[in-house]
Amino acid sequence: MSVLVVGSTALDSIKTPWRENPRLLGGSASHAAVAASFFAPVKLVGVVGEDFPRRYLALYRREGVDLAGLQIAAGKTFHWAGEYEVNMHNRRTLKTELGVFESFTPELPEKYRRTPFVLLANIAPALQHRVLDQMRRPKLIVADTMDLWLNIALEDLLTLLRRIDVFVLNDSEARQLTKENNVIRAAKKIHRLGPKYVIVKKGEHGAILSSPGGLFVSPAFPLSEVVDPTGAGDSFVGGLIGYLASRNGPIETNLKRGMIYGSVVASFCCEGFGLSRTTKITRAAIEKRVGELEKIVRF
Numbered sequence: 001m002s003v004l005v006v007g008s009t010a011l012d013s014i015k016t017p018w019r020e021n022p023r024l025l026g027g028s029a030s031h032a033a034v035a036a037s038f039f040a041p042v043k044l045v046g047v048v049g050e051d052f053p054r055r056y057l058a059l060y061r062r063e064g065v066d067l068a069g070l071q072i073a074a075g076k077t078f079h080w081a082g083e084y085e086v087n088m089h090n091r092r093t094l095k096t097e098l099g100v101f102e103s104f105t106p107e108l109p110e111k112y113r114r115t116p117f118v119l120l121a122n123i124a125p126a127l128q129h130r131v132l133d134q135m136r137r138p139k140l141i142v143a144d145t146m147d148l149w150l151n152i153a154l155e156d157l158l159t160l161l162r163r164i165d166v167f168v169l170n171d172s173e174a175r176q177l178t179k180e181n182n183v184i185r186a187a188k189k190i191h192r193l194g195p196k197y198v199i200v201k202k203g204e205h206g207a208i209l210s211s212p213g214g215l216f217v218s219p220a221f222p223l224s225e226v227v228d229p230t231g232a233g234d235s236f237v238g239g240l241i242g243y244l245a246s247r248n249g250p251i252e253t254n255l256k257r258g259m260i261y262g263s264v265v266a267s268f269c270c271e272g273f274g275l276s277r278t279t280k281i282t283r284a285a286i287e288k289r290v291g292e293l294e295k296i297v298r299f
């Protein structure tokens with residue numbers, strides 16, 4: 001079954017202590033769409049400006065991503081710039097230039113509206129709502145967010161939580177949302193806000209699923225070198241929903257395996273700048289790493 005992904009479609013300028021790369025293809029939707037495309041057909045909803053390089057459009061197409069819902073508007077593409085500290089985890093946002101996102105209203109092509117799996121990747125919650133308003137009875141809705149929306153669009157985010165099935169956020173966002181330091185207690189509080197399934201990401205320490213069936217812990221794939229972690233969270237959630245769309249059977253089992261697949265795609269993402277590594281791997285490489293991860297955690 002196919003997956004609809006809405007989120008940011010961006011140019012990312014990324015600086016690490018060792019290297020700097022301007023205007024790479026990035027954005028939450030780009031990372032998530034490419035990750036999901038290893039498992040299922042993907043339809044992208046987003047907007048780019050006239051400055052968006054054609055080679056990036058070609059790159060989405062090569063990954064099999066349907067671009068009928070990608071608007072090309074007059075103006076500049078969303079541009080984000082960030083800088084990592086030596087630990088390659090802490091990062092500082094240097095620039096967020098909204099460009100064409102400032103006046104973006106998602107309009108879904110008719111053929112998108114019955115897509116069964118919906119990923120509301122990180123973008124303003126009002127836009128996530130706008131996409132859901134146009135969907136016809138999706139089977140599963142997964143949403144991601146970031147601290148910015150907790151700060152400036154909390155009301156919209158809280159109403160969104162009542163419309164979705166799976167909420168994915170990182171541990172600091174979970175603390176900020178619930179005012180609860182303990183991640184398990186924070187997840188319990190988030191269930192009360194709406195989502196049946198809550199996934200708390202903990203970066204290089206993996207992710208925790210809280211669901212009616214209990215808890216599940218997924219490790220991150222241990223890497224000896226991280227080149228650029230930008231988009232790892234988006235790759236995780238993209239890989240997860242792509243895997244879910246490709247499987248029949250009980251949702252809880254699929255969510256657990258999907259988190260492992262998401263972690264593995266995210267690990268590839270961290271091994272290159274932007275999408276450079278993720279766009280070079282194959283499904284076979286993902287399966288191989290899933291096998292390695294299984295060996296590492298078996299006891």
Ligand code: AMP
Nearest residue numbers: 008010026027028080230231232233234
């Ligand atoms: P992650 O590393 O998973 O947190 O995601 C990084 C991606 O988020 C980058 O590719 C950015 O383009 C994108 N991003 C950064 N700030 C925003 C924002 N305010 N809204 C939407 N996407 C953003």
